[in-house]
Amino acid sequence: MLRFLAAGRRPDVPLEPAPVSDLIQPQRIQYLLRSADPLAKDGPNVIRNLSRSPKKISAFYVYDKKGTELFELQCGTPEYYLRRVESRLLTRHAGEVVELCGYPPIIELGAGTAQKTRILLAEYARRGLRCDYFPIDVDMETLAETARSLVSAFPLLFVHCLGATYEKGLSALPPCSAPRMFMFLGSSLGNMERSEIDGLLSQLFAHGAPGDYLLLGADLDKDPAVIDRAYNDSAGFGPRSTLNMLDHLNHRYAGNFVAENFRYRSKYDSLIKRNEVRIESLVDQTVTLASLNFSVSFGAAELIDAEVMWKFDPDELGETLDRAGFSPVRRWIDPVYRYGLFLSIHK
Numbered sequence: 001m002l003r004f005l006a007a008g009r010r011p012d013v014p015l016e017p018a019p020v021s022d023l024i025q026p027q028r029i030q031y032l033l034r035s036a037d038p039l040a041k042d043g044p045n046v047i048r049n050l051s052r053s054p055k056k057i058s059a060f061y062v063y064d065k066k067g068t069e070l071f072e073l074q075c076g077t078p079e080y081y082l083r084r085v086e087s088r089l090l091t092r093h094a095g096e097v098v099e100l101c102g103y104p105p106i107i108e109l110g111a112g113t114a115q116k117t118r119i120l121l122a123e124y125a126r127r128g129l130r131c132d133y134f135p136i137d138v139d140m141e142t143l144a145e146t147a148r149s150l151v152s153a154f155p156l157l158f159v160h161c162l163g164a165t166y167e168k169g170l171s172a173l174p175p176c177s178a179p180r181m182f183m184f185l186g187s188s189l190g191n192m193e194r195s196e197i198d199g200l201l202s203q204l205f206a207h208g209a210p211g212d213y214l215l216l217g218a219d220l221d222k223d224p225a226v227i228d229r230a231y232n233d234s235a236g237f238g239p240r241s242t243l244n245m246l247d248h249l250n251h252r253y254a255g256n257f258v259a260e261n262f263r264y265r266s267k268y269d270s271l272i273k274r275n276e277v278r279i280e281s282l283v284d285q286t287v288t289l290a291s292l293n294f295s296v297s298f299g300a301a302e303l304i305d306a307e308v309m310w311k312f313d314p315d316e317l318g319e320t321l322d323r324a325g326f327s328p329v330r331r332w333i334d335p336v337y338r339y340g341l342f343l344s345i346h347k
Contacts, residue, residue, distance in 0.1 A: 028157065028159065029147045030158070030160045031161045032134075032162050033168065033172050034140060035168075038060070039061075039252065045058065046058075046292065046294075047294050050296045054303060055304045056305040057245050057249070057304055057306055061248045062306075064251075066248075067241050067245070071241045072113075074233055074241060077233040077234070077238075078233075079230050079233040080233055081226070081230055081339070082219055082339060083116070086116060086186065086187075086217045086339060087115075087116050088334070089339070089340075090116055090119040091119055093341065094119050094120050095123050096330075097120065097215065097343060098124065100329060100343065101181050101343075102179060103124060103129055104213065105176060105178070105180045105181070106131065106134065106183055107134040107136070107180055108134070108135050108183045108184070108185070109136050109166050109169070109183070109184045110136065110137060110166070111137045111146060112139075112142060112146070114146050116186075117133070117183070118150070118153070121154050121157060124154070124157070125156060125157075128156070129156060130158065131154070131156065133150070133160070134159075134160045134173065135147070135161060136162040136166060137162075137163065138163065138165060147159040147161055166200060170203055171207065179209075179211040179213065180213070181212070181213040182208065182213065182214045184216050185216075187217055187218050187219040187309070187339070189310075190309050190310035190311065190312065191307065191309060192308075194310075197310075197320070198324070201321065201324035202324060204326075205324055205325040205346065210346050210347060211345065211346060212345070212346040213329070213344070213345055214326050214345070217339070217340070218314075218317055218340050218341075218342060219311050219338075220311055220314060220339060221270070221273045221311045221338070222311065222337070222338040224268045227268040227311065231309070232266055238266070239264035239266075242279065243262060243263075245279070245306065246279070253289035253290070254289065255287060255290070256288055256290075257287050258285075262279050262280060262281055262282060262304075263280050265277070265280050273310060273313065274309065274310050275308070275310075275311065276305075276308055277308070279303070279306050280304075281300060281301065281302045281304070282301075284297075284298070284299055285298050286298075312340075314331065314340055317342060318342070318344075321342065325346060325347050326344035328343075329345050
């Protein structure tokens, strides 16, 4: 069992500093899991999704190296408020969050570059406390770069990397006697279908224990014009990151998608509180993925499902979490952009 120097689940428990023997450990980065290519065996899913009606391309194909770079650029645009507002909420309330949770080990799903996580880690550092951080991500290259950067910035931080899908990463967590904090930021929960949301929350409950915390970032229902601008930024980074899916498929499966024959479409449906991103075929065309021995035809104006972004009602989200076994502790909502941080505790 790993030894965690967290203070426990209550902020009034005395904080124990890390002993010198722990601080001089030559290695503060540990790899608990190293992922293979998560899409290495995804060919049958590609064929199945492009054979259905309406056709679909999994959002996984946004995030190759180029797609990730384009998404990072999108996050810096004036129109894309999600990262900026979430970072502002964390900056304002990070101290309150970690105090409420008792300075626990942090387990983050989809850690990426951990830019916002640094705000919380800085609260541990400011108090001279050790923190054990478990980032879960399928991108091993980014995971390794993030771990090196974090331990360089935070001398009392120990990073335990889980290069895996959420399910495999959660299953590989070591036992821990102290409460932990699971973290899922960026409104990534909203990029899942409803059944997938329920499934992930069930996994978090199953791999957690009473007294563990869950911190979620979630975008909320708002003026459709604000949402439309976020996903149709004037610099075009959002559309380019989605259309990059076609290049990714070309490279991975020896395909001949011509990006100029498609265009990006994004629209918010306020009735169901969901933004839907699709790729539209501009002409009648046939595309071949040679390594899959598969060809597919698209009609002019045919739409391909690509991504979804649910926008939540805060009370309904609280009810969803409660049904999954997490009781509300506190929530912080930006009144202008209507983006929230939701802290709950495992029953």
